[in-house]
Amino acid sequence: MNCVYDYKQLCNDLIRLEKSFPFLKTSIMGKSIKGRNIYLIKLGEGEIKVFYNAAHHGLEWITSKIVMQFAFDYAKRYVSGVRLCGYDIRRLYKKASIYIAPMINPDGIELSKKRASWQANARGVDLNHNYNAGWEEYKALAANAGITKRCATRYPGKGWESEPESTAVANLTRQIAFDYVVALHSQGEEIFWQYGKNPPPKAEKIGRLMSQVSGYALKQTSGLASYSGYKDWFIKEFNRPGFTIEVGKGKNPLPISQFDEIYKKVIKILLLPEAALS
């Protein structure tokens, strides 16, 4: 079965994107353990700044394809001037800067092709439990659940930001004052928006809007999922809205045959920056 959206496909798509739309800026924000590039794409030049990242987890490569499709659609409609799902992209370009990291964990995606349940990075660390937000608490909970060493999923590492991939994401986040961030995962058709007791200003409002446009459910995190993730750290560190969006429904990896249906819903979330902050 060779329909995984993998690192090679991402690289090919990035070349195609740069060739077709030279006005888009792409760069390398870091390297994985195996030396693969962690790419960053910037759409637009506006004051509003948002960050979408995909595929913290190996089995969740469909999220990489989603944000890449979005970059192509955005760029095409910027050139043609034809609206995208009702949005004027030339206006959005002026109003918002959308930063996209399409594949945080390229090594994990490669590994998931050989080992069917692989979510972690090449060192067996779950990148979405490697951020400084309740990391110690999570480590203890994970140990109680028997997760004490490198493995396919949920091991938080030797310390927060112990991995080059999570460090690259955190460094970019410290550099740019994002108004809000979205981490795409699969699956569940759910939007998680909380960490700790006091939600940041506008978090619930934006979450509700995302839920409205996509039909995804606004949810509270519970159990092991409640700690040390990227959105948790973003909320804790900056007191601005951070979201984990679980796209699609079924068993990971979601089949590529679900792509069109998922994209139809998620694109409406990705187009929100100006509407969400007005």
Ligand SMILES: [Zn+2]
């Ligand atoms: Zn995930």
